[in-house]
Amino acid sequence: MTYIVTENCINCKFQDCVTVCPVDCFYEGENFLVIHPEECIDCGVCEPECPADAIKPDTEPGLDDWLAINTKYSEIWPNIVEVGDVPADAEEWNGKPDKAALLITGEEPSEPDARKPLYSPGDAPSDETEHGFEMEGGKFAYPEPSEGSDPVVLQEREFREEDGIEIEGLRIATDKKG
Numbered sequence: 449m450t451y452i453v454t455e456n457c458i459n460c461k462f463q464d465c466v467t468v469c470p471v472d473c474f475y476e477g478e479n480f481l482v483i484h485p486e487e488c489i490d491c492g493v494c495e496p497e498c499p500a501d502a503i504k505p506d507t508e509p510g511l512d513d514w515l516a517i518n519t520k521y522s523e524i525w526p527n528i529v530e531v532g533d534v535p536a537d538a539e540e541w542n543g544k545p546d547k548a549a550l551l552i553t554g555e556e557p558s559e560p561d562a563r564k565p566l567y568s569p570g571d572a573p574s575d576e577t578e579h580g581f582e583m584e585g586g587k588f589a590y591p592e593p594s595e596g597s598d599p600v601v602l603q604e605r606e607f608r609e610e611d612g613i614e615i616e617g618l619r620i621a622t623d624k625k626g
Contacts (some may be wrong), residue, residue, distance in 0.1 A: 452504060
């Protein structure tokens with residue numbers, strides 16, 4: 449067993465966990481922390497320290513994708529051993545659902561449309577929301593295109609194996625060994 453950081457850390461990144469970790473197994477991304485599963489000694493002292501309740505044992509059901517994210521980015525992101533800057537709006541983000549698509553990994557997308565959000569049919573932004581607008585029956589993301597420029601069209605597409613892991617529209621590439 450190991451402990452892992454889950455979705456609620458995104459945009460919170462309180463870092464109380466970092467100060468109590470006896471083996472310095474936390475790694476820091478732009479808006480998220482991860483635990484290196486092989487460095488974690490399963491002591492559990494970090495779990496109750498997290499104000500966002502984002503640290504969980506990997507034995508809880510449904511956390512396989514978050515284990516993969518922790519494993520991958522603990523090999524890429526820098527180790528954090530002291531509390532750094534906590535986002536000013538961390539409390540506002542604490543407890544908000546569906547933040548997985550907001551995870552900033554620092555990696556370039558593997559394909560041009562990899563950063564476009566995925567929407568189920570009927571769930572795309574409409575002209576009634578502040579997140580997009582409708583033009584000629586298509587759903588578009590802000591900002592509205594200026595005259596002479598083309599809008600970015602948000603289109604649902606089928607998941608492909610080369611996309612890697614997908615969690616609520618967030619695509620995480622996996623290493624392919626062959």
